[in-house]
Amino acid sequence: MKAILTAAAVGLAALAFNSLALADEPVVIKFSHVVAENTPKGKMAEKFKELVAAKTGGSVVVEVYPNSQLFTDDNVLEAMLLGDVQMAAPALSKFSRYTDVLALYDLPFLFQDMDAVDRFQQSEQGQKMLDSLSKKGLVGLGYLHNGLKQLSADEPLRVPADAKGLKFRIMSSDVLEAQFETLDATPIKKPFSEVFTLLQTKALDGQENSWSNIYSKKFYEVQPYITETNHGLLDYMVVTSKEFWSSLGDEQRAQVREALDEALAYGNEVAADKSVEDKQRIAESGRTEIIELTPAERAQWVDAMKPVWKQFEKEIGPELIKSAYQSNQD
Numbered sequence: 001m002k003a004i005l006t007a008a009a010v011g012l013a014a015l016a017f018n019s020l021a022l023a024d025e026p027v028v029i030k031f032s033h034v035v036a037e038n039t040p041k042g043k044m045a046e047k048f049k050e051l052v053a054a055k056t057g058g059s060v061v062v063e064v065y066p067n068s069q070l071f072t073d074d075n076v077l078e079a080m081l082l083g084d085v086q087m088a089a090p091a092l093s094k095f096s097r098y099t100d101v102l103a104l105y106d107l108p109f110l111f112q113d114m115d116a117v118d119r120f121q122q123s124e125q126g127q128k129m130l131d132s133l134s135k136k137g138l139v140g141l142g143y144l145h146n147g148l149k150q151l152s153a154d155e156p157l158r159v160p161a162d163a164k165g166l167k168f169r170i171m172s173s174d175v176l177e178a179q180f181e182t183l184d185a186t187p188i189k190k191p192f193s194e195v196f197t198l199l200q201t202k203a204l205d206g207q208e209n210s211w212s213n214i215y216s217k218k219f220y221e222v223q224p225y226i227t228e229t230n231h232g233l234l235d236y237m238v239v240t241s242k243e244f245w246s247s248l249g250d251e252q253r254a255q256v257r258e259a260l261d262e263a264l265a266y267g268n269e270v271a272a273d274k275s276v277e278d279k280q281r282i283a284e285s286g287r288t289e290i291i292e293l294t295p296a297e298r299a300q301w302v303d304a305m306k307p308v309w310k311q312f313e314k315e316i317g318p319e320l321i322k323s324a325y326q327s328n329q330d
Helices: 002-023 040-056 076-081 101-106 114-121 124-131 174-181 192-200 211-216 242-247 250-285 295-305 307-311 318-326
Strands: 027-032 060-065 138-153 167-170 186-189 206-209 225-241 289-292
Touching (some): 040 060, 060 250, 076 138, 101 124, 101 174, 101 225, 114 124, 114 138, 114 225, 114 250, 124 138, 167 174, 167 192, 174 307, 206 225, 211 250, 225 295, 250 289
Parallel strands (some): 027 060, 167 186
Antiparallel strands (some): 138 206, 138 225
């Protein structure tokens, strides 16, 4: 009997030790994204990793997977709901399967500059949009900038008629699809990781992107013309799943939240600087011609794309569109 009790005591002690060991295991946040490490998103993710380690004392560990190493933006949200990844920062266009309201950010020529974007996103309505994914089991944690989008192509684009018949890569977004259809161009939905090769082999004629992405992915090396249109916004939303977010303890959640807020502020500063610097690097490369539109030429692009607003007014909400547009006023 004594031997049995001793064996039982040893077993309980071992169980207790294993439980303590498991309790000491850090929480791992796999952060998946599709762009290079030297982009605003890449730098933000690395800063987040660093800040989380410092603020949690190592009880939470962030693992960053750039360049679509784990998932593309087209399948990362499904992976998140399955628990295969804990955080991501897809482009706002990628949420169209989960909510209509975020399509607001794809409307062409809605924001005149990034200051207007900031004013709207920090407003009550802009912050409320972070909760638009809650019914789908996702939590929006914050916005990250990349910058305004430009058009690159194999042909010079000065007026909307120049885009007619050309094939442009777009993200999975009905708004972006309609945007190019208004130009009598052909929008083609393709993963970001495939764009360079498709441009290089002439399977596509052009694409739209920020200066940062055009530079980091070397699109300017295979596109002889870039038109500075500033026609659209390329922003991201950092998201996690409700299940993972609620699994964190209150203190850990507060620490991770604080780290993310600081990392996003840093990332947005990087984005602002890189928009200027990367445009200059592209210009200095001599590999492509940057076309600057005259006010009259730009007005033609605005007039050509503006009907897209009306087309999606019902899904997005006219009041939301009006509020976002009013952010252009200081």
